[in-house]
Amino acid sequence: MGVTTSARPALTETVQAMPPADRKLLETARSVLASRYAAGRHEVAAAARLASGQVVTGLHVEASQGRASVCAESGVLSAAAVAGEEIVGLVAVLRRPDGAEHLIEPCGVCAEILADHCPDAAVWAARRGATERVAAADLLPFRHVRTARLAPPRKDPQS
Ligand SMILES: [Zn+2]
DSSP, X not given: OOOOOSOOOOHXXXXXXXXXXXXXXXXXXXXXXXXXXXXXXXXXXXXXXXXXXXEEEEEOBOOSSGGGOBOHHHHHHHHHHHHTOOEEEEEEEEEOTTSOEEEOOOOHHHHXXXXXXXXXXXXXXXXXXXXXXXXXXXXXXXXOOOTTTSOOOOSOTTO
């Protein structure tokens, strides 16, 4: 198992491997980038399908201090929390300054929080020169889990 490098499959190859529902997520993320992309500011967009079928989106927000940046996947997770639903599928797209777009997997921080909140979500990742659909819980196979730190989900978000 190696670290993903900048050599990523072309988006057209990725699209062919996707079921229609995930293809819709990909196109939604691309449309967010088409309207909001700004080099060095908003370079990744993500779209997620919730349990009800609703689609929510997120956009990367760069910071002058790298660690303060917000990932598109984190934005999507927040939107899912606002909707009161769990994510069942997620696709993120990176746009490079030359206009080339690639599917991109969640970073380690996003993989952690996705595994906490939607471990069964189908997430698209680029690995070993190919793209594949994996469960969020499998993004970090040896992740450390601090039991008792994260409260269980509320059964009734209205109460
Ligand atoms: Zn991230």
